[in-house]
Structures are given as structure tokens and as C-alpha cells.
Amino acid sequence: MRFLAGGALERFANALAATHEVFAPQRRGDDLVLARVGGVGSGELPWNACRLREPLKSIWFQPGRIVARWPPSAEEEPPRPRALFGVKACDLKAVACLDRVLRDHEFQEPAWCAARESTLVIAGDCTDCAPSCFCTMVGDRPYPTALFDLCLSPSGGGFLVESGSPRGAQLLAEHEELFTAVPSEAVAGRDRARREMTERVREQNARYPVRDPFEKSVAKHERTRIWGELAATCVECHACNMVCPTCHCFLLHDVPAGAVSLRLSLWDSCFSAGHARMAGGLTPRLQLTERFRNHYQHKFVTFPRTWGITACSGCGRCIDACMGGIDKRACLHLLETRWIPSEVARELA
Ligand code: SF4
Ligand code: SF4
Structure with a gap:
């Protein structure tokens, strides 16, 4: 686990932009939307406290796309490597669902598999919830536990950075100048914030008590x-x-x-x-x-x-x-x- 100072988040995104198309939450009026960010940012990269309005699936599973043409054209270009910032636990749970249908059995959807393979997932803990959020009711938590390359957890004035895959570990090594050792108390702070956030989501859904599955x-x-x-x-x-x-x-x-x-x-x-x-x-x-x-x-x-x-x-x-x-x-x-x-x-x- 490593630590990224708060102001270094955009520098990290910019460093990735040299090799990847970077998608991150961007301000549009009062809202945050997932959008492609240029290589050189101006100002802070916004931190999305909660899931965005749009589902993440459209990055990998587009609303409309050409799957075949006649006469056939030359081989299609493989997708450009991408990096996604601001991915929350509920969207990762959905990726787990779609992986089962589109990848993890004998019939594989080539576009989904290629897009999954070429996309870095930089996930993050939820630090707020929308009134409609109810992840705890379906047995999940407002922080990522799997399917990310890196997970950012705000703590100690910056972010604890946890690697969740060999690709994530490689990223930490390649950009090691941006990361520092984890300050004392930062892990305890993250764990406390996660417990509090989980409790908030539970509380706002207390009027829908669940007894049976x-x-x-x-x-x-x-x-x-x-x-x-x-x-x-x-x-x-x-x-x-x-x-x-x-x-x-x-x-x-x-x-x-x-x-x-x-x-x-x-x-x-x-x-x-x-x-x-x-x-x-x-x-x-x-x-x-x-x-x-x-x-x-x-x-x-x-x-x-x-x-x-x-x-x-x-x-x-x-x-x-x-x-x-x-x-x-x-x-x-x-x-x-x-x-x-x-x-x-x-x-x-
Ligand atoms: S709450 Fe459940 S059913 Fe509704 S949009 Fe989210 S994942 Fe789909
Ligand atoms: S349940 Fe609501 S969102 Fe879904 S089709 Fe009916 S009106 Fe539309």
C-alpha cells in the first residue's frame, strides 16, 4: 500500500495520459460526468464522492456498435488502452455480473473481453451517498473490494493507494516518484471512514428492513x-x-x-x-x-x-x-x- 498526496491526483492522471486515454469525473454545471480528460489538466481532478449518474457499463458495453459488416472490412484496430478514475463499488459489482455473462464461460463477447483487458480501473471509496443508494441492502459495501487495479481511499489529507492486481502493482512501481510511504494512522482513518459510510447507507435505508433474502x-x-x-x-x-x-x-x-x-x-x-x-x-x-x-x-x-x-x-x-x-x-x-x-x-x- 502507498500514499498519494491530495494535490498529486491530477499529476498521476496526467502521467497516465501519456500512454492511456484517461476518463475521469468532470464538472458539467452542478453535476459530475465521466469524460475524457486531456493530457494537461488545469486545476484539481474532481473527486466523485459517490457513484456518477450514468452507469460505467457504457465504457465497455456501448449503447450501439457495429458487430459485423458485409463485405467484411480489414481487421479492426484493437481498443486503445484506457484508464478510468472514480469507479465506485456498485459499478464494480456490475462488472462482476457482466463478466459472468460476457466473458467467464465458453461463449465470450470479444468486444467486452478486449475492452476489459485494455482498461485500467482506478477505483475509489464512497465518501458520500445519494439518497437512493442502497448497496448495503444487497449485501455490498460502499468501498471497492475487488476488480480494481488501484483503489484510492481518502485519508490523512491524501489517498491511501491499494493495488488489486499485478497491473496495479506495476503502475505503482512505474510512477513511484508520485507515491510516498503510508503515514501512521492513515489505515485506521480509512477503516473508520469505511465503517461510518457503511452505517450511513444502512441508516438511510432503515425504513426498508430486510429479513429474508x-x-x-x-x-x-x-x-x-x-x-x-x-x-x-x-x-x-x-x-x-x-x-x-x-x-x-x-x-x-x-x-x-x-x-x-x-x-x-x-x-x-x-x-x-x-x-x-x-x-x-x-x-x-x-x-x-x-x-x-x-x-x-x-x-x-x-x-x-x-x-x-x-x-x-x-x-x-x-x-x-x-x-x-x-x-x-x-x-x-x-x-x-x-x-x-x-x-x-x-x-x-
Ligand atoms: S439499483 Fe440495482 S436495479 Fe437499480 S439501477 Fe442500480 S443495479 Fe440496476
Ligand atoms: S419502472 Fe420506471 S423507469 Fe422502468 S420502465 Fe417503468 S416507468 Fe420507466
Whole structure:
């Protein structure tokens, strides 16, 4: 573990910019957005205290991209090495979900694998939380524990820098002039800040006490009518899917473009009526309530059963984005606490 003085963060980003495209939180009005930063900065690199409004997935899994063309063109250039600053734990949990689907089995998505391979992740602890953050409710913490190359934790007037991969260790060695020994008390300060932050997130969600695992709460309502009630204000805007860092459905769309034909991969939404449509036009989830149930079923039942991880990181973006004012925490709480007929409960036992 090493220490980076507060003012040296931008110097570190600039040093990386010599070899990487650097993406970092940048001010846009009152907001912070992830944007490419030039090699020479002016002023401090902003520290994002909490996850950004947009999901990180769009860096690796673009909303729209060409996956094939005819006639085929010359080999595509490999992606340029990138470095991402300001990555929070909830986005890393989402990367773990997408790795399972797109990388860690026999069918690998080449663009995702190449982008993951060529991207340095400079993560950071949360030092604040949005009112919608609920990572602790899904068993996670507001600080990164895995899948980063370096993790920055504010402490002692600067940052404790922890390496989480051989690439991270190499970075520390290559830029050793920027780092110093860890001051005494800095580790204790970081651990205290992490405990306090975890407690803050727990406290702000205390009105949604969780007793049962979400898998059980959602699964028990497979055939109940609660979904109509939960989906009553859903206007099918698809925003919850678009901002969700773990949602990864995509649609292949062919575009004839003169002498060239293109196949595009576009983000899709499970709230769309055509999402599960099969050849012949039949769709198993014609009603919105069925699609709404499927969204919860997939995130909290099917995905964990298939991949061993819940497809929700508690980032709360879907709560902020929902045009229908639907709060996932309130829905999960109701799913847990709503009584179901004893014969259904017996069948599930
Ligand atoms: S479902 Fe909502 S809270 Fe969970 S990861 Fe997606 S956007 Fe975040
Ligand atoms: S963001 Fe809200 S209104 Fe829009 S599709 Fe999702 S649940 Fe429905």
C-alpha cells in the first residue's frame, strides 16, 4: 500500500495520459460526468464522492456498435488502452455480473473481453451517498473490494493507494516518484471512514428492513397479483434498464447501407413488449405486469441461481431515473412483507 498526496491526483492522471486515454469525473454545471480528460489538466481532478449518474457499463458495453459488416472490412484496430478514475463499488459489482455473462464461460463477447483487458480501473471509496443508494441492502459495501487495479481511499489529507492486481502493482512501481510511504494512522482513518459510510447507507435505508433474502421474497410472488400494484405507475420508459449498470440485454439489428450491410448491437430493454418475442411473433410476456415481474425475477432470482450473484448492486440509479416514481427498495420491501396464501407458501417451502 502507498500514499498519494491530495494535490498529486491530477499529476498521476496526467502521467497516465501519456500512454492511456484517461476518463475521469468532470464538472458539467452542478453535476459530475465521466469524460475524457486531456493530457494537461488545469486545476484539481474532481473527486466523485459517490457513484456518477450514468452507469460505467457504457465504457465497455456501448449503447450501439457495429458487430459485423458485409463485405467484411480489414481487421479492426484493437481498443486503445484506457484508464478510468472514480469507479465506485456498485459499478464494480456490475462488472462482476457482466463478466459472468460476457466473458467467464465458453461463449465470450470479444468486444467486452478486449475492452476489459485494455482498461485500467482506478477505483475509489464512497465518501458520500445519494439518497437512493442502497448497496448495503444487497449485501455490498460502499468501498471497492475487488476488480480494481488501484483503489484510492481518502485519508490523512491524501489517498491511501491499494493495488488489486499485478497491473496495479506495476503502475505503482512505474510512477513511484508520485507515491510516498503510508503515514501512521492513515489505515485506521480509512477503516473508520469505511465503517461510518457503511452505517450511513444502512441508516438511510432503515425504513426498508430486510429479513429474508430478496431471492425468496421475489420468488414467492411468482404467481400472485402484486405485480399489477407495483407496476401501476410504470410508463414503460425503459429508463431503469438504460441506467442500470448490470442490465446487459442487447438487440441485433441489420441495416442495409448501400453496397455495405451492417449488423448493429443495440441496448435492449426487458420492459419492451417485443423483448422476448419469438419467431412467428409470439411473446410470452405480453402484459406489462409480466415484464415488470420478469425484471425483478431476473435480477433477484434467475441471475443469482445461474451465476451466483445478484444482478443488482443497489446503486439506486433506477430509482432516480424512474418516470413513474417507482422505488425498488419499496417494491422489495413490499414483496417481502406482503402475505401470500398458505397453499402457495407450502408449495415454496
Ligand atoms: S436495479 Fe437499480 S439499483 Fe440495482 S443495479 Fe440496476 S439501477 Fe442500480
Ligand atoms: S423507469 Fe420506471 S416507468 Fe420507466 S420502465 Fe422502468 S419502472 Fe417503468
